[in-house]
Amino acid sequence: MGNKQTIFTDEQLDAYQDCTFFTRKEILRLHGRYHELAPHLVPMDYTHDPDVKLPSALIVNMPELKENPFRSRIVESFSEDGEGNLSFNDFVDMFSVLSEMAPRELKAIYAFKIYDFNTDNFICKEDLEKTLNKLTREELTPEEVNLVCEKAIEEADLDGDSKLSFADFENMISRAPDFLSTFHIRI
Amino acid sequence: MDSVDSVFYSERLGPSNNPLLDQLPSYQSLLYRRKSSATGSTKRRGSSRRHLSSSSSWKWKGDKVEEKPKAVAHQRLICELPKTMEEKRRDNVQRMEQARDLSSWKQWRQNTHHSLKRLKEDCMELLRRLKLWRGDIHVIEGMFGTGILSYFSFLRFLVLLNFVIFLLMFCFIMLPIIIAPHTSGNATFDLYNGRECSNYPSTSRRGLVVFHQYITDLLSGTGFLEETYLFYGYYKVESIYFPKFSYNLPLAYLLVTITYLFLSLIWIVKRSAAGFKRNLVQDEDRFQSFCNKIFAGWDFCITNETAARLKQSSLLYELKTDLEEERIKQKIADRTRREKCRIYVLRLVLNLFVVAVLAACFFSIYRATIYSQEFQSSQFDQRPNFILELIFEYLPSIVITLANFITPLMFTLIIQFEDYSPAFEIRFTLMRCVFMRLASIGVLLFSLWSQITCDLGPKCPCGYKHSDYPCWESRVGQEMYKLTIFDFIIIGAVTIFVEFPRKLIVTYCDCGLAKWWGQQEFAIPQNVLEIVYGQTICWIGTFYCPLLPAICTIKYFIVFYIKKMTLVKNCRPATRPFRASSSNFFFLVVLLIGLALACVPVIFSIAQINSSRACGPFMNYTKSWEVVPEAVSQLPGGLPTFFFALSSEAFAVSFFVVTCLAMFYVIALAGAHKRVVDQLREQLAMEGRDKRFLIQKLCQAQRTSVRSAGVQSHADRDRQSNRGAQNHDDPGGVFLAQPPVSATHV
Numbered sequence: 001m002g003n004k005q006t007i008f009t010d011e012q013l014d015a016y017q018d019c020t021f022f023t024r025k026e027i028l029r030l031h032g033r034y035h036e037l038a039p040h041l042v043p044m045d046y047t048h049d050p051d052v053k054l055p056s057a058l059i060v061n062m063p064e065l066k067e068n069p070f071r072s073r074i075v076e077s078f079s080e081d082g083e084g085n086l087s088f089n090d091f092v093d094m095f096s097v098l099s100e101m102a103p104r105e106l107k108a109i110y111a112f113k114i115y116d117f118n119t120d121n122f123i124c125k126e127d128l129e130k131t132l133n134k135l136t137r138e139e140l141t142p143e144e145v146n147l148v149c150e151k152a153i154e155e156a157d158l159d160g161d162s163k164l165s166f167a168d169f170e171n172m173i174s175r176a177p178d179f180l181s182t183f184h185i186r187i
Numbered sequence: 188m189d190s191v192d193s194v195f196y197s198e199r200l201g202p203s204n205n206p207l208l209d210q211l212p213s214y215q216s217l218l219y220r221r222k223s224s225a226t227g228s229t230k231r232r233g234s235s236r237r238h239l240s241s242s243s244s245w246k247w248k249g250d251k252v253e254e255k256p257k258a259v260a261h262q263r264l265i266c267e268l269p270k271t272m273e274e275k276r277r278d279n280v281q282r283m284e285q286a287r288d289l290s291s292w293k294q295w296r297q298n299t300h301h302s303l304k305r306l307k308e309d310c311m312e313l314l315r316r317l318k319l320w321r322g323d324i325h326v327i328e329g330m331f332g333t334g335i336l337s338y339f340s341f342l343r344f345l346v347l348l349n350f351v352i353f354l355l356m357f358c359f360i361m362l363p364i365i366i367a368p369h370t371s372g373n374a375t376f377d378l379y380n381g382r383e384c385s386n387y388p389s390t391s392r393r394g395l396v397v398f399h400q401y402i403t404d405l406l407s408g409t410g411f412l413e414e415t416y417l418f419y420g421y422y423k424v425e426s427i428y429f430p431k432f433s434y435n436l437p438l439a440y441l442l443v444t445i446t447y448l449f450l451s452l453i454w455i456v457k458r459s460a461a462g463f464k465r466n467l468v469q470d471e472d473r474f475q476s477f478c479n480k481i482f483a484g485w486d487f488c489i490t491n492e493t494a495a496r497l498k499q500s501s502l503l504y505e506l507k508t509d510l511e512e513e514r515i516k517q518k519i520a521d522r523t524r525r526e527k528c529r530i531y532v533l534r535l536v537l538n539l540f541v542v543a544v545l546a547a548c549f550f551s552i553y554r555a556t557i558y559s560q561e562f563q564s565s566q567f568d569q570r571p572n573f574i575l576e577l578i579f580e581y582l583p584s585i586v587i588t589l590a591n592f593i594t595p596l597m598f599t600l601i602i603q604f605e606d607y608s609p610a611f612e613i614r615f616t617l618m619r620c621v622f623m624r625l626a627s628i629g630v631l632l633f634s635l636w637s638q639i640t641c642d643l644g645p646k647c648p649c650g651y652k653h654s655d656y657p658c659w660e661s662r663v664g665q666e667m668y669k670l671t672i673f674d675f676i677i678i679g680a681v682t683i684f685v686e687f688p689r690k691l692i693v694t695y696c697d698c699g700l701a702k703w704w705g706q707q708e709f710a711i712p713q714n715v716l717e718i719v720y721g722q723t724i725c726w727i728g729t730f731y732c733p734l735l736p737a738i739c740t741i742k743y744f745i746v747f748y749i750k751k752m753t754l755v756k757n758c759r760p761a762t763r764p765f766r767a768s769s770s771n772f773f774f775l776v777v778l779l780i781g782l783a784l785a786c787v788p789v790i791f792s793i794a795q796i797n798s799s800r801a802c803g804p805f806m807n808y809t810k811s812w813e814v815v816p817e818a819v820s821q822l823p824g825g826l827p828t829f830f831f832a833l834s835s836e837a838f839a840v841s842f843f844v845v846t847c848l849a850m851f852y853v854i855a856l857a858g859a860h861k862r863v864v865d866q867l868r869e870q871l872a873m874e875g876r877d878k879r880f881l882i883q884k885l886c887q888a889q890r891t892s893v894r895s896a897g898v899q900s901h902a903d904r905d906r907q908s909n910r911g912a913q914n915h916d917d918p919g920g921v922f923l924a925q926p927p928v929s930a931t932h933v
Contacts, residue, residue: 017305019265019275023312067495068487080271089272096266098487109269115482131481136503148477148506151513155475158868159875171871172478179483186325186488 007031009047020096027092030187034091037062046088056084059091064185069134070114074098077113098185107183108173112166124163125149319343323751329490331709331754338711339747341774345722346743348454352447352729353736359443360733361416363434367427384649387657387801390414399573406672407580408665408732409563417668419731420661420802437804437814441793444730448786451726455782459775476509497759508609515608534605544597545623548590549630555586556634563662564655583666584673587627591720594623595713617712621777624720625784628727631670632788635663640796650797650809658802660731660792667728667735674721675742682753690757709758714750715774718743719781726785730792 005028008016016027035042037058043050056075065071075084078094086094096102097110113119117127128149132140140148156164156172164172173179265275265282286297315321320343328336390413404410414421427434484502489495522530559582578585598619602612639659641647651659686707693701725739794812798805805811819830832838 015276015279017308018279019272021266023308025312063490067489067492069485069499089276093272093275103267106267106269111482128481135481135485135499136506137499139503140506144507144510147510148481152477152481156478158872159879160872161879165875167871167875169482171868172475173482175475176479176483178479182483182486182488184487186328 007044007046012046012049016092020092021099021101022092022096030092030095031088033062033187034088042088051087053085053087054091056086059084059086064187070131073114073117077110082119095185095187098183100184100186104173104180105170107180108170109166111173111179111183112169122163122165123169125153128152319346320747327751327754328488330494334711335709335754337771337774338714339751341715341771342718342743342747342750344458345718346740346747348451349722349725349736349740349743351450353734353740355443355447355450356729356733356736359439360422360436363427363436363439364422364424367429384653384800385806386653387420403573403577403580406577406669408668413661413665417732417734418661418664419733420658420799422733422804423802423806424804425807435814435818437808438818440804441811441814444789444793447729448726448782448789451782452779455775455778459772459779477506480505480509512608519608530606537601537605541598541601541619544594545626548594548623549626552583552586552590552627552630553634556583556631557638559583560635560638581669581673583631584670587631587670588673588677590627591624595620620712620716621780624716625723625781628720628723629784629787631666632727635666636796639663643797649800651799653800656799658799660799660803663792664728664731664735667724668732668738670724671721671728671735671738671742674717674724675746678717678746679749682749686753686757706759707753707757709754715777718746719774719777722778723781723785726782727788730789
């Protein structure tokens with residue numbers, strides 16, 4: 001099979017293939033992308049699972065994420081310390097969840113985390129306002145923002161506590177036909 | 188009860204500090220990634236004691252290894268679990284270790300399963316690499332988002348479809364003729380009708396042929412092109428005798444026609460099945476349009492700065508339009524009776540006007556076709572000069588294109604006066620445009636039919652006008668060929684002569700006209716209608732012009748590059764975005780309507796119109812369909828009786844009844860499912876409220892027990908309440924486990 005690569009052992013590649021939606025070639029390519037973000041920090045030899053984390057500032061400037069208004073939230077949701085520092089495992093995990101083949105339920109879980117700015121397990125009105133302002137670059141008037149957030153909560157809130165729990169969010173996402181095609185990054 | 192509400196309806200921001208809520212299994216699955224073991228232990232503790240959320244299910248089952256083997260088959264794929272990569276790899280290792288504990292048969296089964304999965308993934312990867320235009324579409328997606336992407340993948344689908352249809356025609360019809368050792372083209376004259384029907388004067392030009400006549404012939408399929416593989420008339424073969432068997436070409440011709448129509452139907456339905464299901468069951472968009480825009484509105488694929496800015500402005504525009512729509516709904520609800528009457532009368536008048544415009548267009552197409560046909564039947568030496576000749580030949584195409592250009596503008600103007608809601612306006616205009624496009628082809632075919640056929644009688648011995656149309660199928664094929672060529676020329680010409688100058692004017696000229704006209708927008712609906720129109724013509728024309736699918740494949744191939752170039756150079760993304768999900772469905776529905784329309788003339792001409800006596804594979808049959816009963820009657824054994832029974836009325840009626848019953852059953856089932864979905868949704872809401880109510884009560888009970896035990900600490904009562912409860916009798920076993928520090932605390 002092909003050229004012998006020394007970045008990962010075969011077992012590591014197998015494990016990655018099982019744990020993500022990527023093939024071997026794609027995982028090697030991802031490693032290449034990870035490496036070129038910080039060539040002096042990221043070793044080429046991953047056979048011994050080095051503990052290297054890249055800071056959020058480097059990752060957020062990747063071409064795939066640069067124009068995304070939620071880029072810092074995305075990176076924070078996949079990092080272990082909540083600050084956005086990603087190891088290679090987290091990096092691969094992030095793109096795996098955002099790939100075409102991830103199922104809707106998995107994407108919904110992470111989307112909920114991304115939109116929950118204050119990490120309290122609820123998407124409350126403030127979270128919605130922040131989301132909306134990031135989406136529209138604060139070009140809506142405050143009354144319009146207020147109105148839109150109220151309407152959104154009205155539409156999705158099932159248990160009547162004026163904020164969206166995960167159950168509400170998941171139910172709403174299952175009825176959003178575009179979610180699968182928009183919540184998707186091609187790398 | 189003072190602080191019960193404040194505990195629960197926590198208005199303040201910050202992590203939820205109600206320990207009960209954190210122990211709920213549905214929260215466990217949402218835990219944030221924390222490297223600390225506290226998280227892991229909480230999860231394990233929570234999951235070993237409670238009943239399971241799906242993400243912890245595997246761990247729980249792991250506690251009971253003996254019962255493992257049954258559960259193995261039902262585990263979720265590791266890649267679908269919402270855990271960190273380290274946890275997933277640990278799970279993977281654990282699963283593999285457990286697999287080793289299984290019997291060798293189960294191990295072998297798992298290994299084959301695993302390697303098959305890998306093989307499948309590799310094959311899919313290979314197929315994805317081979318997909319046509321992968322790189323180009325990736326670039327388009329990054330610049331313009333998924334709405335326009337769906338147009339281009341639709342175009343790619345049509346290229347493939349046309350290529351497959353061409354392969355079918357080539358393999359079964361042209362290839363036998365080409366490779367035949369010798370062909371038998373015996374044309375038996377029908378003595379009853381006499382020779383005049385079988386007289387086919389040669390159409391190749393004689394004498395000194397001027398060069399421009401070759402161009403005319405090339406563009407209209409006459410002259411030297413008429414008696415080639417391109418048209419129906421060339422296939423004058425009855426059967427081909429190979430060494431071992433004889434090949435019935437007319438039967439093959441007919442069967443391939445039916446096959447390609449059927450194949451297109453199945454392929455389109457398969458492609459639209461996913462979108463159709465989603466639209467039928469989950470078309471809740473009108474009920475949660477704001478949520479859709481906020482949570483599923485941003486296209487994560489966008490990588491280009493201008494595209495991102497434009498997407499933001501388009502989202503802004505969409506939200507403003509939605510707010511506007513709410514205001515209009517309110518206004519409509521507030522309308523007085525008098526206003527309603529006025530609006531209905533206005534709508535009636537405008538609709539009549541639209542109908543009149545449509546009738547006028549159809550009539551002009553009819554007249555243009557008749558004039559063009561009469562012109563073509565006139566003598567060669569009476570022709571005027573070259574350019575006029577071309578114009579008269581292309582007259583129906585020109586009129587159709589003009590009508591399809593003017594009517595959408597008119598429709599968008601008219602609908603503004605009809606005072607509908609914005610979403611309905613878009614849909615209704617689109618419906619009218621679709622109708623106009625597809626009906627114009629129908630009118631063209633109808634006028635051709637009226638010209639070609641005549642009632643069987645002494646003046647009309649053949650059933651068609653044999654003096655003007657010795658080979659009428661070739662003539663129809665020529666019309667379809669001309670329509671295709673003209674469509675292609677128009678797409679290229681509009682791009683070169685309208686869109687590029689527009690971009691130049693808008694960029695370099697600063698006058699008011701340029702500002703008003705603005706930069707080109709890539710209007711997806713109009714572009715889609717254009718290519719569906721071309722595809723409908725291809726479907727109709729393939730029976731009369733077997734090489735038409737090949738021409739269409741090349742045409743769409745080139746159109747892809749033309750459209751991509753104009754998109755990248757001249758267009759900006761639409762301010763009113765066309766959503767990806769519904770757009771795929773819309774394209775395929777319009778394509779299905781085109782296919783349905785295409786089937787009608789083909790079936791009609793096969794079954795009802797007398798086939799030409801002078802040319803084509805059906806020379807010896809009165810109607811093209813007759814070849815099938817004849818072939819069936821030559822089958823061995825009891826098969827002929829079986830097939831004739833299938834085509835009898837009794838069978839047809841009972842089949843129809845059974846199909847109707849099946850359809851009613853399926854519709855009832857869908858309705859029942861929808862009702863169940865609604866009920867479940869209500870139940871979900873009720874469960875949420877129940878849960879909150881119960882937790883409220885528990886907290887109340889907790890408070891009273893704390894207070895009754897006399898521990899006071901007003902300031903931190905909330906935070907201390909859980910720790911306080913440890914020191915006292917658990918009121919009714921409220922806390923089954925020692926509540927940990929809230930796992931969502933930073």
